[in-house]
Amino acid sequence: MSVPESADEPDLSLPSSARIYDFLLGGGHNFAVDRQLAERILQVVPAARDTAVANRAFLGRAVRACLDRGCRQFLDLGSGIPTVEAVHETAQRYDPSARVAYVDTDPVAVAISRDVLAGSDRATVTAADLTDPDAVLSAPGVAGLLDPAEPTAVLAVSVLHYVADDDLVARLIGRYCSAFGPGSMLVLSHGSTDVDDPAAVAGTVGMQQLARDSGHPLVLRDRGVLRRVTAGVDPLEPGLVDITRWRCDEPAPGPVLGMYALVGTVRAQSR
Numbered sequence: 001m002s003v004p005e006s007a008d009e010p011d012l013s014l015p016s017s018a019r020i021y022d023f024l025l026g027g028g029h030n031f032a033v034d035r036q037l038a039e040r041i042l043q044v045v046p047a048a049r050d051t052a053v054a055n056r057a058f059l060g061r062a063v064r065a066c067l068d069r070g071c072r073q074f075l076d077l078g079s080g081i082p083t084v085e086a087v088h089e090t091a092q093r094y095d096p097s098a099r100v101a102y103v104d105t106d107p108v109a110v111a112i113s114r115d116v117l118a119g120s121d122r123a124t125v126t127a128a129d130l131t132d133p134d135a136v137l138s139a140p141g142v143a144g145l146l147d148p149a150e151p152t153a154v155l156a157v158s159v160l161h162y163v164a165d166d167d168l169v170a171r172l173i174g175r176y177c178s179a180f181g182p183g184s185m186l187v188l189s190h191g192s193t194d195v196d197d198p199a200a201v202a203g204t205v206g207m208q209q210l211a212r213d214s215g216h217p218l219v220l221r222d223r224g225v226l227r228r229v230t231a232g233v234d235p236l237e238p239g240l241v242d243i244t245r246w247r248c249d250e251p252a253p254g255p256v257l258g259m260y261a262l263v264g265t266v267r268a269q270s271r
């Protein structure tokens with residue numbers, strides 16, 4: 001793997017959460033320092049790997065559902081590294097004209113994404129904070145790639161639990177979903193302790209502790225809050241369910257942490 005050089009190039013001697021996530025997914029964009037910390041995380045929260053894999057598998061199924069319903073544009077908020085069944089790979093396999101704008105705030109994820117996407121004219125990456133929708137939507141990598149008149153899938157997959165305020169989450173979902181044409185969709189996965197399996201709850205609390213210690217606290221939300229913040233979206237079947245149950249025929253690879261999933265169409269009046 002090579003990473004473009006820049007004045008503010010990240011310090012590669014330090015572990016990176018984006019590369020740790022890539023390692024958990026079985027990707028190739030990580031270093032020994034990331035793998036060592038990942039192994040320590042897995043000792044504390046053994047379900048972290050299967051949760052990352054289950055979340056990524058949900059993302060692939062959700063992208064295909066959006067393509068089936070006519071979305072050919074994707075805005076992937078908090079995209080991480082586009083690795084292991086990346087959104088542009090899945091979408092462009094289905095329709096080579098599909099366009100994907102990746103957005104992430106982590107300089108490591110953005111630098112590696114630029115490297116992965118080099119030469120592609122239908123996938124971009126933008127360094128931006130999703131809590132500033134005006135900046136995201138007007139950035140050249142987004143405004144220059146996505147036609148606002150076209151139906152677009154807004155992906156907020158395993159990211160909104162980093163935004164502390166419920167009302168802000170609701171406003172952000174409303175703003176992004178109303179920025180594109182009729183037929184637009186929302187794809188959401190979100191950490192939760194509101195699940196039945198006590199082992200999943202215990203693991204999720206362990207992950208929350210690790211996240212707090214690393215300076216990226218997680219705000220877990222229950223079904224009621226997630227229903228409220230997605231009120232402008234009509235969920236596709238099977239609704240708001242555990243990620244391992246969203247249109248998944250395979251049993252989960254192992255115990256996973258609490259994580260809800262939803263794919264829905266944006267209601268006309270919320271646009």
Ligand SMILES: C[S@@+](CC[C@H](N)C(=O)[O-])C[C@H]1O[C@@H](n2cnc3c(N)ncnc32)[C@H](O)[C@@H]1O
Binds near residue numbers: 056059081105129159
């Ligand atoms: C767990 S990863 C999820 C990656 C991908 N969405 C997936 O589900 O496979 C969360 C990503 O969200 C990014 N992120 C967190 N807060 C963000 C924010 N405010 N704006 C943009 N990206 C953010 C992190 O840098 C990280 O790459």
